[in-house]
Amino acid sequence: MSFSVIIPARFGSSRLPGKPLLDICGQPMIQRVWQQACRSNARQVVIATDDERIRDACRQFGAEVVMTATEHQSGTDRLEEVARKLALPEDHSVINVQGDEPMMPPQLINQVAGNLERFKEAAAATLCERLDDPSQVGNPNIVKVVFDKDGYAHYFSRAPIPWFRDGWTETSGDLSPRTWFRHIGIYGYRAGLLRRFVSWGPAPLERVESLEQLRILHHSEKLHVDEAVCPLPGGVDTQADLERVRRQFATALEQGNAAPGLETPANGAPDNG
Numbered sequence: 001m002s003f004s005v006i007i008p009a010r011f012g013s014s015r016l017p018g019k020p021l022l023d024i025c026g027q028p029m030i031q032r033v034w035q036q037a038c039r040s041n042a043r044q045v046v047i048a049t050d051d052e053r054i055r056d057a058c059r060q061f062g063a064e065v066v067m068t069a070t071e072h073q074s075g076t077d078r079l080e081e082v083a084r085k086l087a088l089p090e091d092h093s094v095i096n097v098q099g100d101e102p103m104m105p106p107q108l109i110n111q112v113a114g115n116l117e118r119f120k121e122a123a124a125a126t127l128c129e130r131l132d133d134p135s136q137v138g139n140p141n142i143v144k145v146v147f148d149k150d151g152y153a154h155y156f157s158r159a160p161i162p163w164f165r166d167g168w169t170e171t172s173g174d175l176s177p178r179t180w181f182r183h184i185g186i187y188g189y190r191a192g193l194l195r196r197f198v199s200w201g202p203a204p205l206e207r208v209e210s211l212e213q214l215r216i217l218h219h220s221e222k223l224h225v226d227e228a229v230c231p232l233p234g235g236v237d238t239q240a241d242l243e244r245v246r247r248q249f250a251t252a253l254e255q256g257n258a259a260p261g262l263e264t265p266a267n268g269a270p271d272n273g
Contacts, residue, residue, distance in 0.1 A: 003113040003188070004044040004092065005037040006082050008075040009058075009099035011051040015238055020054050020099050022242060025249040029236065030054065031061050032102035032249070036259060040109035042095065048082045074212060080194040090192035093117070097186065102245055103233040103260050104186070112188040115224050119151070122224035123193040124216055126153075128181040129228050136182065143183040143211060145225055153223040156183055156211050181225075184232050187213075193221060233260065 009020040009030050016022065020030035030047065037045045047058045050070045058065045066085055072078045079096055088094065093116045095109050108127060115125040128145050136142045140158040147153045155161065162179055189197075196219070203218035205211075216223050236242050248260040 001041065001113060001117045002043050002092070003041075003095055003116070004046065004086070004088065005040065005042040005095045005097050005109060006079050007033055007037060007045070007047045007097050007099050008078045009033075009047055009049045009051075009054050011049075011054055016236070016242065018053075019236065020049075021057055022236075024102055024242075024246055025253055027061075028057055029102050030058060030099055031063075032259065033097060033099055033104065034058070034061070034063050036102065036104045036106060036262075037097050037109060039262070040095075040106040041113070042109065046082060046086070047099075048078050050078075076189075076194065076212060077198055079189070080198045083191045083194050088191040090190065090195075092191045093188055094191055094194065095186070095188045098235060100236045101186075101232075102236065103248065105230050105232065105261065107230050108184075108186055108228055108232060111226065111229050112186055115151075115226050116188045116190065119222075119224045121222050122152070123190050123221040124213075125188040125224040125226070126213070127184040127186055127228040127232075128225050129184060129231070131180040131182050137180050145181050145183045146179075147181075147225045151224050151226055153213075153217060153225045155217065156209070156213055158209055158211070181227070183213075183225075184228055186232070196221075 011018055013019040021028045024032050034045060034047060047063050047065045048068050049055055050068050055065045055067060066082045068078045068081045083094055093113050095113055097104055112125050112127060116122060131137055137160045143156055143158060144161050145153055145156045146161055200215055200219060203215045206214040234241060236245055252260045
């Protein structure tokens with residue numbers, strides 16, 4: 001299994017300006033993300049940015065950086081530009097790890113890449129987890145997904161899908177059928193799909209739901225969904241998130257671990273497989 005990880009990193013953030021360079025226990029956030037990606041089985045980990053400050057910081061800790069255009073509307077557009085500049089083959093797997101996920105488990109990166117290898121018909125792959133809290137089913141900020149017996153996605157929505165007609169309300173909290181799944185935002189793409197994706201333009205349902213992955217389904221491409229093998233810790237969107245992650249890293253470092261939930265490799269360096 002051969003795959004690449006690309007980490008889009010933008011300096012601009014309405015809530016946390018300069019987010020990729022914010023300090024987490026002595027290292028910038030983007031370095032923490034890169035280290036987690038390097039602990040996966042990826043053959044190559046690349047940081048994609050349009051900001052020279054991020055480029056310079058990443059080169060200081062030895063990361064490969066590809067500069068991208070400033071006008072991209074999404075991380076997927078930035079991903080496609082990098083895949084094109086690297087001349088990745090059409091069937092090569094590209095895993096998108098967000099630049100604000102400093103605790104991304106390497107197991108999840110490997111899982112997505114492995115599913116692209118296993119499910120040859122899939123043009124893309126992603127992950128989900130079961131919902132146990134009834135209030136999350138109706139929360140539009142939590143994206144739900146339904147898929148078939150082989151794991152191929154039927155639909156993603158901010159609405160409560162599926163709708164348990166006879167047994168569920170937010171007050172009753174009946175989740176007994178165990179059929180609600182929350183989408184987890186890690187994606188794998190075949191490089192060829194990225195090239196098609198940026199040529200299509202937004203799909204009608206993508207605009208309605210504000211969910212980019214619906215563009216893939218609109219064009220009848222298969223998107224594989226699998227239940228995550230381990231939890232995905234929350235990323236960093238707010239100052240409160242940043243403080244939480246700093247506390248978790250501080251605790252892990254005190255215990256001799258390289259990151260929360262991860263034992264330090266024997267040589268103290270990222271294990272890139």
